[in-house]
Amino acid sequence: LKKTIITVSLPMIFLLLPFVPSNRLAAQQPKNQDQEIAEKYVRSALTEQKGYKLLGEMCTMGPRLSGSANSIRVMRWAERKMKELGFNRVWMQPVMVPHWVRGDVEKAEISKSRGFNGRALNVASLGGSIGTDPAGITAGVLEVHSFEELKSAGSRANGKIIFFNRPMDIGEINTFRAYGEAVNQRTQGAIEASRAGGVGAIVRSVTTRYDNVPHVGVMYYNDSIPKVPSVAIGLEDADFLSEALKCDPQLQVHLTLDCKTLPDTQSYNLIGEITGSEKPDEIVLVGGHFDCWDKGQGAQDDGAGCMQSMEVLDLFHRLNIRPKRTIRCVFFINEENGTRGGEYYGQYADTTGFEHVAAIESDRGAATPRGFTVHGDSLVLEKIRGWLPVLQNAGIDWVRSGHGGTDISRIKEAIAQIGYVPDGQRYFDYHHSDNDVFATVDPREFELGAASMAVLVYLISEYGL
């Protein structure tokens, strides 16, 4: 561009804009060399598929619910892998975590009805729920679609199992928004059921896929209100139960659960890093959460985010790229039911004398990359947006202001908390259920997630924020 002085009005600037290719606008800072490096990360990820293979191996080892012995066993495996990959430092940060166990029995069936006796309902205890007496509870069922409807039911809720049956809004393109709008039935259902006089809660699974698989997740109690047991139910059985209630409003359900909460127990965050060559005290963090629910394999939520993060560091090794700043991979424990890992790490980050330049979290599944959301000031957002011409080489189409991630939200000193955003259309088909298995992970889509985070980590490490 010649440095010509011209006179334009502001509106004229805006008229000019659409004719400048958008890639060019932001392409001032990064050099072509960065684009070449981005292509190398992508090529190495797609051809070697190393993180994908590690995820497959991890998924054979059983679920990683916080507090479980198996979660520790699998974390030891991950620790060995980090060491085998040659990270400069690998350590575990002790974290005390809640210890809820599902137990052996989670059973619901229609017990007193006109014609439905003995019909089983596919349910699963929600995380944190109390169990029932060994003999179970038997009660009538009140179906509602909102807490308001429950309140207006008045005494009809007394002694009933409350059946929260409001569907997730599948007409909403943003599945995470639809999830957010539906999930209070699961998180608050037992509290509201009990407050209304109910003896239990059955919650329609929050999912985009129509099948009969219960989707679990955390639920809460309020200490001032009696605790009642709470379960998720598969969609087909939710619709069946709703129809059955129309035929026989007096039908009763027999519910038996032996889940329970044990005392808090010792667990860990797993941390590995590659030391920066120029600014080793400045950290660029990338991570996911190690724990998952005890249904399925936690492949999408969030085994993928962990194995992608581990591969980010390995990509630096494979390509023989020494980062200027320290790249740290963190597997947070207990995101699902307590977020203690994020809490402990945040406290640790405040006290170590290291500076966290940025923290990036992958916890939205393993689908194809779309963008990054940035929690930071507008200058930081625009700096990262300026790297789009480089990030596009790894399938990233946008950088927007938004939430970074649950675990990294506690790292308050980070200049930017950044969320990796893959496509979200299929995520809630799998989420918190037996559907969340390795077979649902596409290797190329998974690997582009690792590559796109590696490219962003590289740029932050090179240029700072």
Added chain:
Amino acid sequence: LKKTIITVSLPMIFLLLPFVPSNRLAAQQPKNQDQEIAEKYVRSALTEQKGYKLLGEMCTMGPRLSGSANSIRVMRWAERKMKELGFNRVWMQPVMVPHWVRGDVEKAEISKSRGFNGRALNVASLGGSIGTDPAGITAGVLEVHSFEELKSAGSRANGKIIFFNRPMDIGEINTFRAYGEAVNQRTQGAIEASRAGGVGAIVRSVTTRYDNVPHVGVMYYNDSIPKVPSVAIGLEDADFLSEALKCDPQLQVHLTLDCKTLPDTQSYNLIGEITGSEKPDEIVLVGGHFDCWDKGQGAQDDGAGCMQSMEVLDLFHRLNIRPKRTIRCVFFINEENGTRGGEYYGQYADTTGFEHVAAIESDRGAATPRGFTVHGDSLVLEKIRGWLPVLQNAGIDWVRSGHGGTDISRIKEAIAQIGYVPDGQRYFDYHHSDNDVFATVDPREFELGAASMAVLVYLISEYGL
């Protein structure tokens, strides 16, 4: 914005740009009303999933290879569906198409070797290939990775079956580009094999998925060079054959095919439309190709594009939106092995007195939306890009200059030929093979394709180009 006159240098303009949210730049023309309408299209598509259900129904009816009786049978079904959906006009445009048939036998096995005799190879005849004598051919095998390597082999190619074993480059993020770089082995392999003195061609399948499924597709002959038979081979068997050749370079393969080309036969393009309320002589076309290969179900390629296009028109009906311009849905025949449907339609478009404002093609599978590529001048491109704030409601992240589509490329008068671009990471896992079945289609991703095209069709119909 106040109309303040300020003085800036050109470089200063570029410094300012990154701080203007990109959505705002392009948001001048469309009204909020358009965004609301876009949301309605999306909601209706995601909740009713009508096109998805129609695709499921169509996929049960068998493949639709050009010239086959079944392709006509399924097209009659589609014609009935268009009429049931209440399109204003539905008709078939006669098209003479090539008529290649696979026959009953496609068989390859290792016949003379040290230790591999009788080992079958999973092959499938390539579209257009001649068959062998009923007794088959038996010949040694020469493995090559490029036409140059074949030329330099000289007389070693004489009497051999040439085994083209160059893999698709899975390190390339753009799978369509990687396909383009690998596919000449399939399209030109028989010509080059014969030119070198070979008696047949075995071609490594062009696919991103590592399995043993042959991926077929069109191949060509050159009239001045003897025709030799040509097959695709699954990747596992391609690697096996390569290893076997290292053990025994003299091994022979016995190949028997009874595929053949029959005389051209009568087929059709299927066309349906909703008449425009203000400019009925101006056409906004949306379509895909109806034919597919006779492996799998042609669900992704291109049943999806057809059923999405049909649903575009139905979305106008469902939402009671009368388009200003005529919306025409075209199912082109014979894209796979002749593109006669596109050719005939282009001739027809030149002669009817209708004006094609735009033509949109969906022929890249049913995955989640990414963008649109526009073949048209820069003003048209920028007009469409200005609609991004509306299109984003349906998952579209970008509008770029690029190829519109094979079938619509013959509609020369169209101001814009536009390609719908879903995510491409998984497409070549399925393409032209037994893997291309309805079960691979995600309902939400498919439906967002229909909705995003409907929104674009709506905007063009309302505002022109």
